[in-house]
Amino acid sequence: MPDHKINPDNWINQYSDYLFNYTITRVKDRETAQDLVQDTFFAGLKSMKNFKGEASERTWLVSILKRKIIDHYRKINSKKGQAEVRMSFSNDPENEGDWLEQRVADPYDKTAEDTLENTELGSAIHNCLDKLPEKQAQVFKMKTILGYDTEAICNELNITASNLWVIIHRARTALAGCLEKNWY
């Protein structure tokens, strides 16, 4: 049986982006997502003794994160219930209790399948990014996902522009190869 070791020193570098992406698709708010990820790391640290090594570190952390997300929704729901203001928008007794929103067409309506596919694709991309060397992944994330300027990245990481493009090229080639099987 493969024995997984636990090593919190690398957690942030290795898993924070994956966990963050996992959370943001579920809570839709950067700050909340950050807090939840942080809580997860702290909770993981506290219950390190319980880590049996049966699953990988990441799987284990994700299982903690899932609980945290559920707790988050419980909390905001109970708060909402306390502060709920009841208003009546229609005097028609037949439609009483219906949502007002129901009568408006939602232009952003996505089918459940679309959303699911997007979430899965996001994790697939992160999985592939995890396989890249750290430097390549970092540069690629900054350039493509965060949309930094070439110049800003060069200053931040102390590399030349041509250096950056070489790294980007390698990362893109590797990513394309990694995603090719399932998503092209």
Place this chain on the structure above:
Amino acid sequence: MSKNKRIFISCESANHSCDKTQYNEASFWEKVKLTMHLIYCKACRKYTKNNGKLTHLINTSDVKCLDISEKDNLKEEFQQELLKNQ
């Protein structure tokens, strides 16, 4: 002819232009040269196609990750917590 006025470019610089195009950073002349190159180079056509698909995938997936400052914050907080636990 000086180097940057040549119409026929190597695969290496074609790929470089292609990468730049993905981020809308290629100049008009670079794009022209890339298109010229793609007419006769099958390997680069394949690369360009895959590269475009990758960009499309990433755009549609709406993938997110942490900012540098956000990550640094997280690291700092985590270090403190780590010290407490040891």
